Amino acid sequence: MQQTAIPTHALCPIADHPDPSPAARTGYDEADNLAVSLTVPGEPRSAGIVRRALTGALHAHHLDRYAPVLALVVTELIAVAGKLTSDADLYVSLRHHRGTLRLIVWDQHPPHADPDATSLCFVRRRRALWLLDEAVEDWGGEWGVDEAVPPHRGIKSWVTLPR
Numbered sequence: 001m002q003q004t005a006i007p008t009h010a011l012c013p014i015a016d017h018p019d020p021s022p023a024a025r026t027g028y029d030e031a032d033n034l035a036v037s038l039t040v041p042g043e044p045r046s047a048g049i050v051r052r053a054l055t056g057a058l059h060a061h062h063l064d065r066y067a068p069v070l071a072l073v074v075t076e077l078i079a080v081a082g083k084l085t086s087d088a089d090l091y092v093s094l095r096h097h098r099g100t101l102r103l104i105v106w107d108q109h110p111p112h113a114d115p116d117a118t119s120l121c122f123v124r125r126r127r128a129l130w131l132l133d134e135a136v137e138d139w140g141g142e143w144g145v146d147e148a149v150p151p152h153r154g155i156k157s158w159v160t161l162p163r
């Protein structure tokens with residue numbers, strides 16, 4: 001018995017157009033499909049692994065222009081996070097949406113019991129990221145370091161780079 005191919009749009013009752021291809025969508029930008037996340041050990045070699053994975057993802061989405069600055073930024077974030085949370089996993093997320101590249105690195109830095117120690121820890125972390133600060137400022141981007149919002153634990157470092 002020969003099976004007939006069912007058009008993709010016929011599988012969903014709310015599909016309103018017969019051509020679900022990306023090119024048929026209004027305002028579609030192939031680069032906006034970039035969403036990558038990975039978890040790596042908090043150790044020095046992880047910076048190279050993440051750098052290669054993310055620059056490869058940029059290349060696959062025709063976003064090579066971000067590669068040099070992203071390589072520096074991700075190396076700095078992972079080096080500092082790995083130093084402050086050795087032997088704990090790091091979670092990395094990269095997304096391109098509406099002309100902006102967003103990188104987030106979560107580490108599992110334990111909370112401090114003393115609020116002064118927490119403040120000092122943030123000051124030292126920001127100071128260690130001076131090179132990242134210069135690169136992001138040169139690109140007209142923004143960056144920051146915050147406590148992760150529950151249910152996440154630890155510290156969230158983020159960078160946004162405009163087109």
